[in-house]
Amino acid sequence: MRPVRFLVPGTTGRFRCGGLLVELQTARLVGQLAATEVVTYRQREPGHPFLPDLLSSASPASSQAATEPLWIVSWGFDVPQLLRQLRGRPVAYHAHSSGYGFDLPAAVPVLAVSRNTLGYWGNRSPRSPLHLVPNALEPQWLQRGNRVSPERRPIDVLVQLRKSSPYLLKQLVPALRAQGLRVEVQRGWVDDLVDLFNSAAVVLYDSADYWRGRGVSEGFGLPPLEAMACGCVVFSSLNHALADSLDPGRLGHQIGAGTLQADLERIMAAVADPLAWQAQPAELAALLAGCSEAALLERWQAALSQINSHWDRIAAGEPPLRSPSIFRLRLGQPLARLQAKFPAQFRARFAKLLR
Template sequence: MRPLRFLVPGTTGRFRCGGLLVELQTARMLSALGPVEVVTYRQREDGRPFLADLLREESLPGGAGAALWIVSWGFDVPWLLRQLKGRACAYHAHSSGYGFSLPAGVPVLAVSRNTLGYWGDRAPRNPLWLVPNALSPEWLERGQRTGAGERSIDVLVQRRKNSAYVLKQLVPALQARGLRVEVQSGWVDDLVDLFNSAKVVLYDSADYWRGRGVTEGFGLPPLEALACGCVVFSSFNHALADTLDPGRIGHQLGSGSLPADLEAISAAARDPAAWRPDQAALTALLASASEADLLTRWRQALEVVNQHWDRIVAGEPALKAPPRWWLQLKTKLRPIGSLAGRLRP
């Protein structure tokens, strides 16, 4: 299998975010399969290779032993793929909706069915694989050790991505009912401990992503909360619908009216056991998000991606899908052609 190179803009400062941590975790996890490097391309960092240097120093690879480059960073993807033209690469697709098209033959490693379906429509002839994000072991281990009775926070809300409805209407109304509500903002050293201290977690990202025109690529916070034994009230936009099932695994947030939310969340804080997910379904969900399960998925995906690039390097042309405008034009012109045939003498 080809060595892997994960491209990220940087790993410190303004680049530090949830998406970066997931990408670094994936790189660490896949080091069990073979050599892995994390390569930066905007910020030079001590001890890490820099994209421009590697491209200048290395000639275009021609053999199967060359690296497989993994790109992922949203708006940077088209530029990165132009830089990597002629090299084996794959798109690790999180959020969708950026509007760009992929070159023929570039595989898509989608983190959710929502994203998989998006690229199944936009790039139906590119190799497509589903490789959801993994929960790191501490989420599963800590979730098993902490009981609901020991939790000091009735309702936990992470400020980032949550809606104005949650922050400005729901939180004050819950506090007025005497519930212990914590709104977390900024960096937390031990996020696992924070989740294990909460009975109920609220996550409403629909407005956040609608305002940006792209999607919730995977939605780790609700899954992390479920792993820690919390009751989750969430929106069901985009990839959140991959893991959440209204009333069975998680509950809808913003369901009809403010009083309805207040009654449901208050009841869940009083008696979390009555509102917890279906345990068989949750156990299966968490098992599918374990690193062991995801490592198997990645191994299968990378074997096929490597075989695909072996064929391309050997000279086989990549399949191309007809452009959408051409398919739509043919559909519009078909009735005209049919009418002309009927009118022909």
């Protein structure tokens, strides 16, 4: 197994976010399977190699060797630039959000964190090796979650400010408070999210407007899963990867379901009797088991093994499969129909246009 290098812009300051924590968690998991290190590329940090230093000291002749590390890129807008810098080296794209608009070079595998993202790249890059490796819930969620009955929690309704829609913050939250419910809007960094979620009966999550405004997708949607692991009743939007895990009425409930009054009535009912509105126990248990670190470690083992073999074949000279461009495909279909209408002597000319 090749060594693995996870590329992140940095691990401190402005780069500290949920996406970074997930990538660092993944690097920790993969470290059980292969020699693994986190490499920064925007800021130098003690304890982490810096990408420009590694590239300047590497020998171009060994870039495809079996001992050359597998480089894993993930930071959406930086991916095209990183792939150019790593051209000729074994690389894979750990794809979280989709919709950034770039295409992948031939042969670059995709490690998709959701079926939504997998489908995106299955359409956009159908000849790339594709793998499904969802994000894992950290053990603390499964070990410490659901400790307090939702009927005895001090917060009726919990909302995380970041990514929340204007509808949620400006209409629904004031309306819930007007009904006398204890609504907490969490702002800023929280050191112990498990404790916070264990304190809430109902959690609201509405990221649809946030991602629509940015033109990219909800890559995985950990907060609703984390909330359900803590026994909360979850009302969530169903955009993008959230539809991977949420099943309205069985695993969570839709927020913004038609009218404000409809939301008010359902959320108030859930606060009054949270046990009746919780996720179906058997389905939730299966969902959480599939998101455990042990389950994800098995997926990473299989994916890395296949990616390692893939790059061995490329290094041995096997040409990678390539997909026709969208322009060529859209031009080719009407030309093919026209071709059938012309005499045989003209068909060869049409055939050349379709190659």
